[in-house]
Amino acid sequence: MLTKALLRTALPVGALALLLTGCGPDNDPGAEPSGAPAAAKGTFAAPLAWKTPADASATTYGTPETVKLGVTPVSVVKGDAAAVDKLSTGVVQGRVPYYVTVTYSHKGGPEDIGAYARGLALYGDAEHAYGYLPSWGADFPPCQEGDEAARRxxxxxxxxxxxxxxxxxxxxxxxxxxxxxxxxxxQAVWKVG
Structure with a gap:
């Protein structure tokens, strides 16, 4: 009697386990391959830890093509307003520059000459930050923009x-x-820290 009761329980459980095994990520053609989990994305409610890589994409300059990226924040360093103000733009009154360093890795698609960097955004506890781009070639050592070859x-x-x-x-x-x-x-959010 114990054997029949055990079989009645084991057979449905075994069949369910076999069925669920056939539905795993390895059998889904859109799933990441085994051993290569999808990178985390992070949200404002649940941001990624600093320096955690995330998958993202960007549209290249002048084309509708998309480049797939790995995006990893490196540092956020507070600067001195006087350092930026020397460029005489007048946009820094009452503002402090922050130098944000990020590493981008090309994971697929066409080459990109720098469009990948235009989607970065820094948010403060009072308001979002304004992106600031000194003219190309400006001598600005704390955050020097590379030439086209360096950005490619x-x-x-x-x-x-x-x-x-x-x-x-x-x-x-x-x-x-x-x-x-x-x-x-x-596409991804990190907690600055």
């Missing part, structure tokens, strides 16, 4: 860039987000 991102290559963001003097950076381009949806 080709398949399998990684590029580390530094972008300048301006926050109100009374604000602190809280989140770094990647949107792919200025108007895109947020």
């Amino acid at each position: 991102l080709t398949p399998g290559k990684s590029v580390t860039t530094c972008e300048i963001f301006l926050l109100p003097a009374n604000a602190q950076p809280v989140f770094l987000a990647y949107k792919g381009d200025e108007k895109g949806d947020v």
